[in-house]
Amino acid sequence: MSVTIKDVAKKAGVSPSTVSRVLSNNSRISKETSQKVRDIMDELGYHPNIMAKSLVSKTTQSICVILPKPAEELFMNMFFMELIRGIVTQANRSGYDVLISSGANEQEEVEAVSRLLNGKRVDGAILLYSRKDDKVVDFLQNNNHPFVLVGRSPKYPDLLSVDNDNVQAAYDATQHLINLGHQRIGFVSGPPSHIVSRDRLEGYTRAMEDSNLSMSKDWIVEGEFLQESGYRAMSFFMNLPERPTALLVVDDLVSLGVLRGLHELGYKVPQDLCLVSFNNIAIAELSTPPISSVDIGIYNLGYTASQALIQSVTHVGENQFQKRHIIPHRLVIRESSIFSPTKSEVNTRMNI
Amino acid sequence: MSVTIKDVAKKAGVSPSTVSRVLSNNSRISKETSQKVRDIMDELGYHPNIMAKSLVSKTTQSICVILPKPAEELFMNMFFMELIRGIVTQANRSGYDVLISSGANEQEEVEAVSRLLNGKRVDGAILLYSRKDDKVVDFLQNNNHPFVLVGRSPKYPDLLSVDNDNVQAAYDATQHLINLGHQRIGFVSGPPSHIVSRDRLEGYTRAMEDSNLSMSKDWIVEGEFLQESGYRAMSFFMNLPERPTALLVVDDLVSLGVLRGLHELGYKVPQDLCLVSFNNIAIAELSTPPISSVDIGIYNLGYTASQALIQSVTHVGENQFQKRHIIPHRLVIRESSIFSPTKSEVNTRMNI
């Protein structure tokens, strides 16, 4: 049997209400009483029961985050851990706890979220928006539960969301390659159903157009967010009569596939082909050679998502705060796009 | 205002107790009443308030897992996500929720855990045991809260724990190299403060001894669980008058460093040096060449940890169940240790 507020009250010779008021030290309690109660609390090892507190306060001081389905596991592992770290750090700083949930399929996800939100176990949810259509989003909207999307959705334009400016990110990355003298730049995209693929493609296209560089359909291939897609894209590009001299790749993992393919065929990066990709997950730095990548601030995405959500649950009703949060990106240049002077080889990249 | 058990009771023309009994369908409620109540619940969209339930039942149906400090972030990202996935999946299957917590330092970790466990927000904790000394472990033990360790600890031998047989794992990996004909096998270890380094070193040593292969101190170098350590170890080994022909590496990330170093110096893997490492995180498969690695079943570690913890909190007092769970490992052989026939190069590995 653990020690309750009543035990403290009794031992201190006051009422439970007084102890409660000491706990939330905003009320008018005399210095002496307050100190005495605090001493007793320490002595007895009192810890307020969070469940009881949230029963009456009608707030749980916790949020949940929905893990995507196992199918997307591989792609998401590094990404998601970083995101969670950001979320948990921010949430804890605001005195909130974070609950992780998942479901084997969309239906299970909805059930899990329903149990958590409707059952008043959490105050709000963070979810990764991936597909164009999402039953979880629909559910949360219909029951108007507070939630925030990581990513953006054309279907739900004015939801609370945290995202990058992927168009600009792709523009910047492409511009980087153009500045290096490249004119024939290919783009390895993801599935067109993902908005992020489309945004990055758009940024790429704009940058090419702005520099009056020609593009053909051959310069653009679509795939999944998987290594194999990169491998296939690579062999497609390298078999072209006019090969590109640089590639913009939608995700680091895909880049890894490109890299492996090139390695197998005996091509060198960046000498034979330059590479820039997106997301800057750990493997970008760790691969051989390290991959230039647009850092999208995953931790920051999580941190900001948590912040936005908690703000919206604590100030429910007030509608004046920002809906869309754009996290800044930053191009991290590594060996895959720039010839490294530490290696004593002939730089042939400019002879294109 | 959400719908409560009383609303359901009133509308159904029964008492709250009856509704409660319908919810936990074990009591003696007539078929018709039960059905009627269920219908009303659906109609009203009733969801039991989890907080209220756990206030009286004194069980929260949730556990927490403590993230290690940011310092270990890099090493842990992929590992931890996989672990969490295992934990969450199992927990959800058992009707439990999982709460993620972290702290900037050990003191903060203790405070977080104290708040969660003493505040009765969670029923138990899962934690990664890393160092030889751990305030969190001490805290949990002293307040005898249910918890399970992922990893093993020589200081606390008979705690509830989930772990691999790292000695055997290293033995198997070494034996694999020996079977391939290697005689000069080096070992790149982690920090000796980590029990996992010591265990794997022991397995390596035993295997070498069992095959009557000579070892010198030069064959064993210690480092961190970082890429740089691998890089340094590589240059140490390659400068030796008598180089090893194969390396056993304590972690995939370290292997990546070795690989990069070899690549820079123009050496080929596995032709010039064979590599086997541990953990089999995603990068092992994705690197060039793919790294042979001992899969330690990270998901399974998490899954089992959750299972063990939940079992121990639901059957508290009963002391008869298993304390130490050993998760099986499995050597995954890839190109880094075996010459791949798909590549048309001369196999020089056996000419050692």
Added chain:
DNA sequence: CCTCCATGTGGAACCGTTTGCGTAAACAAT
């Protein structure tokens, strides 16, 4: 016909907090 037991349900206490309202005491102002 009376008792007994099984079955189905209601009443009320309780879980550990918070909080609105009430009040006693002390002091200031009239």
Added chain:
DNA sequence: ATTGTTTACGCAAACGGTTCCACATGGAGG
């Protein structure tokens, strides 16, 4: 001396459930 105001605290209801106990009903057994 009476009234008003402030300060410090207690009482009790509420939050939304669960569960022990009581009670009514209806057959079965004697």
